[in-house]
Amino acid sequence: MRPILLIVMMLIAVPLIGFGGVYGMSEARLRDMKRNAPFEWPIPTDTASLERGRHIARTRGCFGCHGQQLEGWDFGEQWDWPERAVAPNLAAYARDYDAATIEAAVRQGIDRNGRALTSMPSYNFRHLTDDDMAALIAFLKSAPVAGKKLPKAKLGWSVRWDFARGAEMHIGQWVALVPPLRVDPVKDPQRARGEYLAMTMCNECHGLDVRGESLYSVIGAGRPTPDLAIVAAYSREDFETLLETGLASGGRELGLMSLVAPDRFPDLADEELDDLYAFLSALPNEPVPENVMWRPEN
Numbered sequence: 001m002r003p004i005l006l007i008v009m010m011l012i013a014v015p016l017i018g019f020g021g022v023y024g025m026s027e028a029r030l031r032d033m034k035r036n037a038p039f040e041w042p043i044p045t046d047t048a049s050l051e052r053g054r055h056i057a058r059t060r061g062c063f064g065c066h067g068q069q070l071e072g073w074d075f076g077e078q079w080d081w082p083e084r085a086v087a088p089n090l091a092a093y094a095r096d097y098d099a100a101t102i103e104a105a106v107r108q109g110i111d112r113n114g115r116a117l118t119s120m121p122s123y124n125f126r127h128l129t130d131d132d133m134a135a136l137i138a139f140l141k142s143a144p145v146a147g148k149k150l151p152k153a154k155l156g157w158s159v160r161w162d163f164a165r166g167a168e169m170h171i172g173q174w175v176a177l178v179p180p181l182r183v184d185p186v187k188d189p190q191r192a193r194g195e196y197l198a199m200t201m202c203n204e205c206h207g208l209d210v211r212g213e214s215l216y217s218v219i220g221a222g223r224p225t226p227d228l229a230i231v232a233a234y235s236r237e238d239f240e241t242l243l244e245t246g247l248a249s250g251g252r253e254l255g256l257m258s259l260v261a262p263d264r265f266p267d268l269a270d271e272e273l274d275d276l277y278a279f280l281s282a283l284p285n286e287p288v289p290e291n292v293m294w295r296p297e298n
Ligand code: HEC
Pocket: 056, 057, 060, 061, 062, 063, 064, 065, 066, 085, 086, 087, 088, 090, 093, 102, 105, 106, 110, 111, 112, 113, 117, 118, 119, 120, 121, 125, 136, 153
């Protein structure tokens, strides 16, 4: 073989092997997932359950990311995390896939092909009860399909490289890190209900145990978030104002918090606000776990 031909072949082969390796290793990590036993809870059809499902979808931010008509959302360049994140049309998805597939995506961070999700915050939904999960699925399946075709999602080579060498965790791994619920529902039912709300609504951004920091700040996509023990400094009234309008005590406009709160939290009932406030305002009495990987040392 002529030397020149050999050089040309090497020039083609070396990058191919490199990219192929990164692709293969990142896919291997994303596909290293085991689904729990399929979700077989009965899916309700009564009006009260559908309304409950809508309430879960609203307060857990499904509309915020998947569109106000669940028509899907192209994050385009809004997020520089994967090359292009696209939240699918949820109403269409819920018609195409069965309850177990939807449950795996929402509570386990595993997509319809058995691959780990990379942007969807399933770690925030890990603790949703079977009843709430079933109501949510019932609502999604009943939602009318709107919207037009969305572009294809793209992971991008730098993110693949991070997954390939284990420098970045996919959502399945984040889900596994969410701590268990701790408040005893028999001894302290109100705080237990509040913990359930906080650990399925606020830990998307306020740290997996709501004691500050999160995926968002770890990946550099937002400001660090405070430990929600800060709520002890809020009156019940100011807390309600914050959740309904996004304005912090003293009428302060915040960043991301002021954007998401008015979209999600005005739907909370008074009792839910009471429960959430009871749980969060008692947090200063509880120790903050140390050496948590998502909470950088200061
Ligand atoms: C912070 C934004 C965000 C929120 C909040 C969110 N999603 Fe997603 N979701 C996404 C993105 C982005 C994807 C695309 C997959 C990926 O990149 O992880 C996705 C994908 C999905 C999928 C498809 C999984 C597959 O098979 O590909 C389902 C189902 C889903 N989301 C359901 C929900 C439900 C139900 C809620 C509310 C409880 C919700 N999502 C809240 C952003 C979000």
